[in-house]
Amino acid sequence: MALVLEHIHFASRRATKTMLGGIRDILRLQSTATAQPLPKDPRTISASFNLEPEIRQYICCTTCCAIYPYEPGNLPSGDEGTVAAHCSNRPSSKPEICGVPLWKEQMVTGTQTRTVPIKTYVHQGFKSWLGRLLARKGVEDHIDNCDSTRMSDNEPLEDIWPSAVFRDLKDPSGKPFYPGPGTEARLVFSLSVDSFDPFGNKTASQSVSSTGIWLVLLNLPWFLRHQREYMYLAGIIPGPKKPSIDELNHYIQLVVNELLELWDPGVHFSRTYKYAIGRLIRAMLVPIVCDMLAARQLIGYAGSPKSHYFCVYCDLDVDDINITDRKEWPQKSATDVRRFAQLWRDLSDPVQKQCAFEAFGWRWSPLFDLPYFDPIKFTVTDTMHALHLGLLQTHCRKLFRIDIDHPGGEGLTTELPKSGAVQPRVLNKRCLKLIKVNDPDLLYRLLEFVRRDLFSICDHFDIKGQGHTLVVGTRWVLAKNIYSWVSVSSGWDYVKSYPSSASSFRRARFL
Amino acid sequence: MIDGRDVDTDNVLDEGGPYDDEDEGDAPEESEESGEDDAVLVEGEADSDFELDEYDKKTICVVRNLLKKEGESSSVLSSRREKAYRQATKSVYLTICSSLDLPIPTGSEKNKKFLHQAIVASVRRVLYLLIWRLLTDSLKIDADADQHSLLTSFLPDNTDLTHDAVLGKDIMAHVWRDMSQCRLPSWLSPAPPNWGTAARGKLSADNWKMVGTIHLPVTLIWIWRNEKGRKRELLDNFMDLVTAVRLSNMRVASAEQIDAYDHHISRYVSALGDLFGLKSLLPNHHGALHVGDNLRRFGPSQSHGASFYERHISFFHRINNNRKIGESQLNIWYLWN
Numbered sequence: 001m002a003l004v005l006e007h008i009h010f011a012s013r014r015a016t017k018t019m020l021g022g023i024r025d026i027l028r029l030q031s032t033a034t035a036q037p038l039p040k041d042p043r044t045i046s047a048s049f050n051l052e053p054e055i056r057q058y059i060c061c062t063t064c065c066a067i068y069p070y071e072p073g074n075l076p077s078g079d080e081g082t083v084a085a086h087c088s089n090r091p092s093s094k095p096e097i098c099g100v101p102l103w104k105e106q107m108v109t110g111t112q113t114r115t116v117p118i119k120t121y122v123h124q125g126f127k128s129w130l131g132r133l134l135a136r137k138g139v140e141d142h143i144d145n146c147d148s149t150r151m152s153d154n155e156p157l158e159d160i161w162p163s164a165v166f167r168d169l170k171d172p173s174g175k176p177f178y179p180g181p182g183t184e185a186r187l188v189f190s191l192s193v194d195s196f197d198p199f200g201n202k203t204a205s206q207s208v209s210s211t212g213i214w215l216v217l218l219n220l221p222w223f224l225r226h227q228r229e230y231m232y233l234a235g236i237i238p239g240p241k242k243p244s245i246d247e248l249n250h251y252i253q254l255v256v257n258e259l260l261e262l263w264d265p266g267v268h269f270s271r272t273y274k275y276a277i278g279r280l281i282r283a284m285l286v287p288i289v290c291d292m293l294a295a296r297q298l299i300g301y302a303g304s305p306k307s308h309y310f311c312v313y314c315d316l317d318v319d320d321i322n323i324t325d326r327k328e329w330p331q332k333s334a335t336d337v338r339r340f341a342q343l344w345r346d347l348s349d350p351v352q353k354q355c356a357f358e359a360f361g362w363r364w365s366p367l368f369d370l371p372y373f374d375p376i377k378f379t380v381t382d383t384m385h386a387l388h389l390g391l392l393q394t395h396c397r398k399l400f401r402i403d404i405d406h407p408g409g410e411g412l413t414t415e416l417p418k419s420g421a422v423q424p425r426v427l428n429k430r431c432l433k434l435i436k437v438n439d440p441d442l443l444y445r446l447l448e449f450v451r452r453d454l455f456s457i458c459d460h461f462d463i464k465g466q467g468h469t470l471v472v473g474t475r476w477v478l479a480k481n482i483y484s485w486v487s488v489s490s491g492w493d494y495v496k497s498y499p500s501s502a503s504s505f506r507r508a509r510f511l
Numbered sequence: 512m513i514d515g516r517d518v519d520t521d522n523v524l525d526e527g528g529p530y531d532d533e534d535e536g537d538a539p540e541e542s543e544e545s546g547e548d549d550a551v552l553v554e555g556e557a558d559s560d561f562e563l564d565e566y567d568k569k570t571i572c573v574v575r576n577l578l579k580k581e582g583e584s585s586s587v588l589s590s591r592r593e594k595a596y597r598q599a600t601k602s603v604y605l606t607i608c609s610s611l612d613l614p615i616p617t618g619s620e621k622n623k624k625f626l627h628q629a630i631v632a633s634v635r636r637v638l639y640l641l642i643w644r645l646l647t648d649s650l651k652i653d654a655d656a657d658q659h660s661l662l663t664s665f666l667p668d669n670t671d672l673t674h675d676a677v678l679g680k681d682i683m684a685h686v687w688r689d690m691s692q693c694r695l696p697s698w699l700s701p702a703p704p705n706w707g708t709a710a711r712g713k714l715s716a717d718n719w720k721m722v723g724t725i726h727l728p729v730t731l732i733w734i735w736r737n738e739k740g741r742k743r744e745l746l747d748n749f750m751d752l753v754t755a756v757r758l759s760n761m762r763v764a765s766a767e768q769i770d771a772y773d774h775h776i777s778r779y780v781s782a783l784g785d786l787f788g789l790k791s792l793l794p795n796h797h798g799a800l801h802v803g804d805n806l807r808r809f810g811p812s813q814s815h816g817a818s819f820y821e822r823h824i825s826f827f828h829r830i831n832n833n834r835k836i837g838e839s840q841l842n843i844w845y846l847w848n
Binding site for chain 1: 676677678679680681682683707708714716717719720722723724727745749752755756759760762763764765768777780781783784787791792793794795796797798799800801802804805807808809810811823824
């Protein structure tokens with residue numbers, strides 16, 4: 001009865017305790033014998049039914065969002081020596097260690113105080129969640145029967161499984177990922193991250209925001225996969241501010257660590273609903289399903305869609321935004337992106353880090369730890385945000401414009417549009433000299449210049465990427481084109497001299 | 512502004528060729544309006560030393576009468592336009608059409624009356640486009656500030672244009688009335704009845720979807736059904752967007768459907784610059800061009816849609832957290848599973 005009250009009607013623990021005490025008293029009036037075995041504390045029964053999710057707690061730094069494992073009852077180092085008293089993380093944007101206190105004194109009674117963590121983050125164990133899911137009746141039938149067959153390429157797609165990306169997924173041994181051999185189960189998850197105001201949408205100004213991290217099991221049919229009881233909620237990052245830029249990484253790392261184990265070697269669950277002797281489970285994380293801002297932060301790409309690096313899918317610079325011909329868009333390469341991200345991670349100096357970021361537009365994200373992860377293919381533009389809000393709203397409000405005080409016209413404006421194209425400017429002498437000297441580090445040294453300098457050079461010497469009729473691309477693309485143009489015209493082997501290490505970049509920056 | 516040295520309008524009028532007799536005689540009395548105005552827009556031709564032949568003179572005269580002058584009332588304008596209509600021949604109109612890049616109609620629509628309407632409908636827009644092309648580098652005119660303001664002053668009805676929203680009072684009234692008479696299937700929730708007013712405020716993504724794919728097309732297609740000029744282009748362009756949005760929201764994704772999406776969204780995005788003078792596209796426009804690739808990769812959008820977590824966020828909103836952050840974390844877990 002206490003169990004029902006607590007878990008179905010969500011009575012507070014104190015209320016159930018009072019109720020238990022009341023029943024005990026009533027029973028004691030009747031006879032002493034039956035009252036004795038009644039427990040006093042409802043926690044006993046909850047624990048014996050094993051209903052609560054397995055969770056791990058972390059203390060998080062209030063400034064840099066770094067997290068430290070924490071068990072209730074731990075005290076700052078000294079007593080048990082398990083948790084640091086101050087944050088020892090070194091944020092990527094600062095040269096020094098954060099050093100913010102993680103604990104505060106809390107008044108318990110009038111004079112007594114105790115030390116408590118300032119902010120905690122609660123993370124749900126992924127494996128225990130999965131174990132419970134697999135113990136449910138019917139779940140395994142869905143998991144093992146995803147239909148990824150497709151008669152022809154022209155057959156309409158009805159779900160994500162027969163899609164091109166899903167059919168190309170490979171397991172660590174290079175065989176198709178789904179279905180797995182023997183009794184092995186293969187799962188595919190999608191990752192979603194979104195911020196919300198924990199105090200409800202009552203006020204328009206979003207001053208406080210928490211961030212939730214979800215995984216959705218795509219093996220389930222579409223009507224089940226987004227139900228709360230089938231989704232894995234990794235945790236809610238407490239507010240009041242969103243974790244900025246790479247601070248989110250600390251939390252994603254927890255999820256990634258568990259996913260890594262599920263990728264290779266996989267996790268053997270000792271018993272599931274269908275397999276009493278247990279089965280091996282492997283899992284992948286494929287689509288990133290978020291709104292554009294969160295997705296960019298998640299994969300470590302430049303945050304703002306108005307920055308030079310405005311597109312996740314192609315290597316077009318924001319100055320080239322008016323180019324609508326798909327053939328002119330330079331492709332991003334996943335291996336290059338991974339290399340840029342590693343470069344950023346391996347640099348230790350915040351100034352260098354910032355330079356590397358500005359040159360390539362990428363920061364490290366824990367998702368790159370997953371060997372199969374492809375940030376370009378796996379990121380999904382959310383149609384709801386992009387099309388409904390982005391285009392229809394813009395069209396009605398900015399292009400058509402709504403004016404309920406005047407009769408309708410033809411939507412002309414007096415604000416004369418300016419040309420969006422960048423005009424080439426005088427060639428940068430330093431840059432020209434560099435090209436003339438043709439140092440082996442040329443490629444990386446070129447990245448020191450702003451995009452407009454590189455654009456002017458490309459425009460002047462008519463340097464274009466292969467198969468392009470216009471000078472397009474981000475700094476990296478332009479620098480690469482100049483570099484290959486210089487090397488080819490001076491008879492060098494472009495591929496051989498392609499420097500690829502962080503040290504080369506470091507040298508280039510501070511020669 | 513330069514005056515004088517005009518071609519003598521009345522002279523041209525007298526010498527003009529035989530009028531086209533296709534229209535029924537609803538021409539009003541000749542309004543005695545002389546041509547001694549500052550016809551800025553044809554100043555180039557009038558100023559030049561070329562010998563203009565009669566045909567050219569007549570064309571200029573017609574053009575001048577078609578254009579609106581500064582501070583002119585609409586009744587005077589319409590009488591001048593009628594005068595132009597009487598002066599012009601079909602071939603003059605065809606010349607104007609081709610020099611303004613207007614589509615030349617075919618078949619039965621290729622009559623004088625129709626051409627006249629088409630030109631009048633597009634006069635403002637053509638002028639507008641011409642001048643902004645002059646000012647931007649597409650024509651490579653390096654205008655300094657003075658020239659810039661001079662050119663800007665040539666734009667017709669400067670004051671009027673600030674209130675030239677497409678969805679004006681009358682259109683919105685139409686839209687709202689149609690909405691109130693429209694019965695939707697039960698699984699669609701209509702946009703708020705007074706959308707677009709300040710009182711209503713922001714609309715959700717779903718509201719915009721309804722506005723864009725149902726309410727606006729229903730009304731605009733009806734009220735613009737006979738438009739030929741700019742409004743027709745606006746409608747065609749808007750319908751490209753609507754089609755693209757609908758294609759991207761379907762429950763299944765086939766190859767032809769995605770190709771159609773790409774076709775419509777490309778046409779929509781490419782036309783924005785000319786139609787609205789958008790100086791540069793927005794990141795969302797570019798992003799929309801990639802949506803087709805995503806559909807190809809992952810199948811229909813509902814299988815990877817992100818709207819589901821809005822639902823779960825409303826679940827978090829219902830949890831009472833006593834306005835404290837980070838302390839009631841544990842409670843979420845009891846409630847979640």
